[in-house]
Amino acid sequence: KxxxxxxxxxxxxxxxxNLVLNCSFTDSAIYNLQWFRQDPGKGLTSLLLxxxxxxxxxxxxxxxxxDKSSGRSTLYIAASQPGDSAxxxxxxxxxxxxxxxxxGTSLTVIP
Amino acid sequence: DAGITQSPRHKVTETGTPVTxxxxxxxxxxxxxxxxxxxxxxxxxxHYSYGVKDTDKGEVSDxxxxxxxxxxxxxxxxxxxxxxxxxxxxxxxxxxxxxxxxQYFGPGTRLTVT
Numbered sequence: 001k002x003x004x005x006x007x008x009x010x011x012x013x014x015x016x017x018n019l020v021l022n023c024s025f026t027d028s029a030i031y032n033l034q035w036f037r038q039d040p041g042k043g044l045t046s047l048l049l050x051x052x053x054x055x056x057x058x059x060x061x062x063x064x065x066x067d068k069s070s071g072r073s074t075l076y077i078a079a080s081q082p083g084d085s086a087x088x089x090x091x092x093x094x095x096x097x098x099x100x101x102x103x104g105t106s107l108t109v110i111p
Numbered sequence: 112d113a114g115i116t117q118s119p120r121h122k123v124t125e126t127g128t129p130v131t132x133x134x135x136x137x138x139x140x141x142x143x144x145x146x147x148x149x150x151x152x153x154x155x156x157x158h159y160s161y162g163v164k165d166t167d168k169g170e171v172s173d174x175x176x177x178x179x180x181x182x183x184x185x186x187x188x189x190x191x192x193x194x195x196x197x198x199x200x201x202x203x204x205x206x207x208x209x210x211x212x213x214q215y216f217g218p219g220t221r222l223t224v225t
Contacts, residue, residue, distance in 0.1 A: 101153040
């Protein structure tokens, strides 16, 4: 069974710092990997999706990379802002009905 | 934001009572999913649907049933609620393999079983 791990579970940084969130998975046979943001008491918001054939995707200050062979993905956030404070989740898609989520990294950006 | 609504948003019920949660989408997406989110477990798939009247089990389907009679609605039923089913339930949709099964989530339903 696919296992998805996100370390650290919590991260606190000062405003303006660049940061990297990590996601690792145990089986490289994935269809894609998706990064989400979750604010307290809210649903998940899709940030980036990387297809298995891609190496990275960018959206604004966010850049996500994927290394299937090593079972790793990173989410890079440039020039962090207090509004970036949230829990960030990664999810691996194996097929259209098999999705495996990490437990998330809780990010706090201190003004 | 994808047009996904869930109802009710909060519910408190007693052990042994049936409960139905509703997910409604306005995106005409083919796939719909029900997840539960619990501390320490992340999101886990309960059931999913790949079309009207086409459903199948996910990782944690015991004690749950689903129905999809229209493209836009996906219902999750707890036949006889138990305290272990206290959780936050999320509905998600995705269009197809063509867009990589990219998932969009609803706002969630917080269910408490007393």
